[in-house]
Amino acid sequence: MKTPAPEGTAALDVRGACARYQNADVLHGIDLTVEPGRVTALLGANGAGKTTFLRCVLGLMPVHRGEMTSGSVTVLGREVTRASAQRRIKAGLAIVPEGRRLFADLSIEQNLRIGASTRRDKEIGQDIEQLLERFPALQRPKIQAGYLSGGEQQMLAIGRALMARPKVLLLDEPSLGLAPLVVDSVFETIASLAQDGIGVLLVEQNAERALQASSHAVVLQAGKVVRSGASAELADDPVIQESYLGVAS
Template sequence: MAEPFLIGEGMTGGYGGTTILNDCTISVDRGEIAVIVGPNGAGKSTAMKAVFGMLDLTAGSVRLDGRDITRLAPQDRVPEGMAFVPQNANIFAGMTVRENLEMGAYLRRDDISGTMEQVFDLFPILREKQRQNAGELSGGQRQQVAVGRALMTRPTVLMLDEPTAGVSPIVMDELFDRIIEIRRAGIAILMVEQNARQALEIADHGFVLVTGENRYTDTGAALLANPEVRRSFLGG
């Protein structure tokens, strides 16, 4: 079988001498959604950060489209096609919505207007509020700004850390709908999500982590149907 488009394989590492990930493997293909779920403290966000180069690995590797990028710094992975949206501090609150989106394209030297229109088509509220300071928006709208700014880099991989944290169920459903649309454009989406059941419903693949290790790896549908996964991680 062909290797996944993006794979963090056998990743072991942590912070300050404390090992958090233990032989953890995460992967995603083009045009697919892969979701990392698990209990609090399972190492979900750490695994995401490791794939993006924000964690020094003591073992394992990260490969993008067959190329070993393990030693690339996070800022050097952006030109390679990776975009990362952190859970917190993911917008410039004192800048307008449009300025936030323009900041996402700071590495580009071509015409960004077409990509800007695509973001506005995906998130119509951002077109309406493009002259408003991003810090004045609702939590869900700020998340749209953060995702839109990442899309301005024209990524091949979009990484989302808890994209629905702190938003209402209605806003969560809307964000998931937009994530599905992004996948249809052929972008690989890797995300950590606290709303595990809902995330697995839209996921092509899921990774259940416990104490930094892979406990279950399967399709989203198979994980939802697994009695042990349902009992231990999805509330029955």
């Protein structure tokens, strides 16, 4: 299920994103680029605007009684700023939401098929087989998702997103509530997705792991970009170390 992007084209390019809820401005001119086959981390404290940014990228602001007031969203060179969420998925976006949000009463296979709801091709069954091979813990396709462990559910959530054959995968707090060994497995999966050519935007409270897993990082504070650059450089930045990595200055 490799999904390489056209050479020289950014997988995701967001320019000048501004957003508000009712009369409150919450994002102030955010620029962010995700390259094919690379992981970009989006960091910041709770309330910094990370989830709002993801909603802007996916076209979900109206669902949450907000709006993207200015800026542009481009996927693989195609501007989707005014497109519906469904059209953005067809253009190449997919998300693994915080908390996974699986259909607990449906089986593994049914959850995976929901991820392919925007597709009309005849290769859905083949993709399910490939995903079950990729995630051995899911090789019980008739089991209800609600009976899976937290780590298994996270893998199913990732698999469901992959069923859309995305060029850009948005991951919202993928390590939340998981045991350390399971977190290791999740980040190994993220690395393998990038190796497959998918551009990954990683929103993660565990800043240390996010910086280790990514090549580039953007730090938000109060809806503004306060740091941006190579992840290795940010990991060595004293301000980042004190504010996000728990290293005293």
